[in-house]
Amino acid sequence: MTQAPGPRSWPGTLELLARDRDRLVEDFLQRLRALGHYDDELIPADDLRQTARDTFDLLTRRISGLPVSAHLGDLATRLGVRRARQGVARDDLLEAVRLDFRVLWAGLVRAGGVDSAPTLVLHVEEILETVEQFISDVQAAFLEERAVLERDSRAAAAQAFARLLSAGERTPEVAEEVASVLGLPPHGVLEVTFVAIPPEGDRPVDTRALSRAGCLTWEFNDGVALVRDPGRTRSPALPEEPAGARVRDVRGLAEVPSAIEAARVLARYARPGQAPVSPEDVWPALARDRVEALVPGFGRRAVERLEALEPEVRVRLLETLSHYTGTGSVKATAAALYCHRNTVVNRLQHFREVSGLDPTVPAQAALALVLFADRAPARQGRAGG
Secondary structure: OOOOOOOOOHHHHHHHHHHOHHHHHHHHHHHHHHHOOOOOOOOOHHHHHHHHHHHHHHHHHHHHOOOOOHHHHOHHHHHHHHHHHOOOOHHHHHHHHHHHHHHHHHHHHHHHOOOOHHHHHHHHHHHHHHHHHHHHHHHHHHHHHHHHHHHHHHHHHHHHHHHHHOOHHHHHHHHHHHHHHHOOOOOOEEEEEEEEOOOOOOOOOOHHHHHHOOOEEEEEOOEEEEEEOOOOOOOOOOOOOOOEEEEEEEEOHHHHHHHHHHHHHHHOOOOOOOOOEOHHHHHHHHHHHHHHHHOOOOOHHHHHHHHOOOHHHHHHHHHHHHHHHHHOOHHHHHHHHOOOHHHHHHHHHHHHHHHOOOOOOHHHHHHHHHHOOOOOOOOOOOOOO
């Protein structure tokens, strides 16, 4: 009767494992495909196959205590750097590399034969240490290269953005040149937000986090500008306290510098704790300040007459004006202010007698809005002052 062969020796098992490399590679690739992280557009198939061959050659030789060539010796560094440059996610990379232990263990069980478990258990620690060291080296190289790429990318983007903001008459031409570096479409529809910084205040936003989220950022002395493609990135979460402004429908990179300057001006009319104001929210106050700068004393008499009223009376008139010009409806104004329709009519009449402006006449209502834009209490639901 022939006696069944016993378990193979450890050196014999490792020798068979080395001969079984092609099967290890196929097992690894099959498991990797099951994860679904990589595709041919991200990493070519021949890259994955050759890397798997080199990896199992390296791990097998290290477990066996055999010398390692220079090519295999720096495999972990080359792999980490290459995957970083290919844009692989860190977690996907680590999950793929951790397959190595499972594939090696399955190969050792095949190579060891029947009753090989005691031998494998004796050497499991050195197998784990070898694989974990390889994973650690790959991860370190990956993170270091990604940090370099991010620094280079941020530096290049900052230089390109600086060129755009200072291009002057050459803005359209420069916008075409820097679009690819900034990662924004030269002719797409963009959105610009400016978050003001209070004097002696802390920076209200994390510009690095916003950059990672797809926003282009630029820090000024008085605040931070954010530019994003609303079709590709979500609106960023901004702190509630600082005031800010937002300009939508910016047509292409060439309009970004002027949109940023507009947002900086608009932010002066915003109130802390409110959502960023839009041009539609604050145009009356903006128009008043621009006209007053051009025409000294503009609307002065109307303002002085209203200022001469008792504070409570003035507040009621301006509150009524704000609601009525927002809806054009006496009924809606009365409902919003919890008063009778006749009360609204009387207040509008009183305002007309004092200021000389009739809110029921569109042209005069517009002028009243401009003159008393930020003197009236804000209506509920409005984002601006």
